[in-house]
Amino acid sequence: MEYDVAIVGAGAAGIAAARTLVAQHRSVILLEASSRLGGRGCTIGLAGMPIDFGCGWLHSADRNPLVGIGEQAGFTIVRGTSAWTEQWRGLGFDAEEKAAAGDAWAALEQRLHDSPPASDRASDALAPAGEWNAFCRALSGYMNGADLDRLSVADFLAYDDAATEYNWRVREGYGTLLSASLPQLDLRLGTPVRGIANDGRGVRLDTGRGTVEARAAIVTISTNLLASGAIALGASANEHLHAATQLPLGLADKVFLEILAPEAFETETHLIGNPRDPNTGSYYIRPFGMPVIEAFYGGPGADMLERVGVSEAARFAIDELAALLGSEVRAKLRPLGGSQWCRTDWINGSYSHALPGHAGARAILARPIEERIFFAGEATHPTDFSTAHGAWQSGIRAANEVIDSRP
The missing domain is CATH 3.90.660.10 (Polyamine Oxidase; Chain A, domain 2)
Incomplete structure (x- = not known):
């Protein structure tokens, strides 16, 4: 089966891209290397409590789109100042x-x-x-x-x-909110993508479970993973890979x-x-x-x-x-x-920062390759990087780029 879009990575960016594309009636497959949704949004139950191991604060909450999404889905958004x-x-x-x-x-x-x-x-x-x-x-x-x-x-x-x-919070856990936001689609957990090739008519994604074909792909993996060469993208991605090295994940x-x-x-x-x-x-x-x-x-x-x-x-x-x-x-x-x-x-880290002299790497990483391979993730956002809502917004941006390109 050929999909309209294959999304690599089921963190905030991948989930937001999936929602945007499904709402436009595109056929989507979401490929996630790990065994869970959410990426760096990860809520774990410990001693009967929802504990956020990853992102936990709805930063810039007055303009954070996940506030409204969470409230609409019945999550408890806790407003007010923090004690930080x-x-x-x-x-x-x-x-x-x-x-x-x-x-x-x-x-x-x-x-x-x-x-x-x-x-x-x-x-x-x-x-x-x-x-x-x-x-x-x-x-x-x-x-x-x-x-x-x-x-x-x-x-x-x-x-x-x-x-x-x-800066507000979600009582049930930020990771829980992100995971609950995924629409109905073809989801494959435990499926790392090893390579993406553009054959001029579409893309082929090589995974440990066979090849997936789609008209376009959105890559949302972390900069550390991208820079490591975990996904072979070919020579046309050299600028992107170099940009990823200039945007390492802090800790x-x-x-x-x-x-x-x-x-x-x-x-x-x-x-x-x-x-x-x-x-x-x-x-x-x-x-x-x-x-x-x-x-x-x-x-x-x-x-x-x-x-x-x-x-x-x-x-x-x-x-x-x-x-x-x-x-x-x-x-x-x-x-x-x-x-x-x-x-x-x-994942291999927390959130991105630009090394001195390399703030422009974010714009490079956000560019599509040949109108077939698109990029999203917090590191591609020009101002809201290092946040879940920045990743979310980047996923919407990449999905709209795919729609506008009519692959």
Whole structure:
């Protein structure tokens, strides 16, 4: 059977592309290498709770299309401000220090806007020997999944200028919302695509389960996977593969701790472990009132914890919390699990950032090849990269490109 469109990858971009094409009555096959939907949107049930191992916040929620989609499907969208910028009871980070650190980050952002370094390297705008440089590096790790040394200023500003301050959540889990959004179509899980060839009349996709023929293909895999050569695309894709190497996935990981004595912790509160350590964890306490702490690590901190494994990462989290809350807290916490996105097959990282001097790689990666092979995914969005809604919007864009090309 020949399909109108074959979509490679069942994350947010692939699901959005599928919805758009099915709504236009195109025949679609969705090929996913792993055994599940959602990609980097991954909700797992732990201790009876829906836990988001991947994306968890509806960023720029006032313009995020997944808010309306979720509400229409009956999901619970929780509005309001988060506790991310707070430090519970000022523990280890009093109001004066917090204000000074916040001012240092604001000053860095202002320098990036007003006098960006010629190198396009964000770390070159840090204050020399600045007291809060480690704090700024930690924030970059959380936001970008990468240290300021590896971050393009132009790329960072493209996101920063477009983002809004509204960050909401979905109680049932972001990954659950994404997976539930898939329309009826031919879905094949556990089916990695090894190669895509354009024969002039359509495309042939080689998989471990035979060849799939379609009039066009939309490729939504991560930049790390694309750059690895996991899918053979031929010489016509050389520019795209090079662009993918300039848009590597940063790293952001989570460790989850079950609270055995919930009354000891206030719901919806937050702590940063050590604001003077660029590898420190950011701890969200009792989200949705659940008896759990979500420990979040980004950039070099996440890389360090991936090397030592989830168990050691949980021990590190408990050590940081005990330093703030007292040693008695150790008996009130139990490791539940954690993510290791760098080691996750068929993804190999968290979300993309442009290396210094290479912000233009996003536009290159988004270009179709010979009006037959199209690309989507968060890394192809010009401003909302690193988010699920950016991936979603890119899937719609690629689907409309296919429709307009009339393959």
